[in-house]
Amino acid sequence: MQLGLYIIGGSIVERDAGKLYNTCTVWAPNGSLIGRHRKIHLFTMNIEAAHGGGVQFDEGAVLTAGSELTVVKIGQHKVGIGICHDKRFEELARIYRNLGCSMLVYPSAFCICQGPMHWELLQRARATDNHCLAATQQSIRTLSPVDFDMVEQVRRQITIHQQRRTDVYAKARADS
Numbered sequence: 001m002q003l004g005l006y007i008i009g010g011s012i013v014e015r016d017a018g019k020l021y022n023t024c025t026v027w028a029p030n031g032s033l034i035g036r037h038r039k040i041h042l043f044t045m046n047i048e049a050a051h052g053g054g055v056q057f058d059e060g061a062v063l064t065a066g067s068e069l070t071v072v073k074i075g076q077h078k079v080g081i082g083i084c085h086d087k088r089f090e091e092l093a094r095i096y097r098n099l100g101c102s103m104l105v106y107p108s109a110f111c112i113c114q115g116p117m118h119w120e121l122l123q124r125a126r127a128t129d130n131h132c133l134a135a136t137q138q139s140i141r142t143l144s145p146v147d148f149d150m151v152e153q154v155r156r157q158i159t160i161h162q163q164r165r166t167d168v169y170a171k172a173r174a175d176s
């Protein structure tokens with residue numbers, strides 16, 4: 001309780017009922033477990049050698065995907081959790097925003113083939129689309145203080161969330 005810190009862990013392999021999940025846990029300052037996110041989008045990648053890669057990856061061969069969103073309260077603020085590849089899915093971030101989150105946190109470890117191109121881009125995209133703070137942490141570091149007031153300020157300045165035309169989007173979806 002001394003430092004009043006919340007800890008959003010990296011991710012670990014969790015075993016439950018004979019299945020393995022890629023799981024991030026969230027801890028309150030008093031040491032209680034306040035969130036557990038099981039990675040929803042398992043990562044697959046196939047960059048053929050002919051295209052300068054020769055890299056294959058299939059997380060689903062070993063792990064089971066989670067099926068629940070994870071929103072934790074950090075003080076008064078709601079924080080949506082994703083793990084690594086979850087960060088690519090804008091619908092997830094949008095739903096977290098719709099649920100009232102002002103911050104998105106994605107513990108992540110991208111590999112070097114696409115990491116340098118996409119890591120920061122995705123983080124900025126999720127933050128900009130949703131007017132949320134977005135944090136992605138590749139390894140353990142000291143975090144700087146989080147300015148939640150800035151989120152409210154930015155949301156007042158350009159009101160994209162209120163300007164959404166869900167009527168138009170719904171019609172387009174129905175038409176397609």
Ligand SMILES: O=C(O)CCC(=O)C(=O)O
Pocket residue numbers: 042043083084085086088109110111114118
């Ligand atoms: O989406 C990506 O490009 C990388 C994701 C990843 O490395 C992972 O989810 O383990």
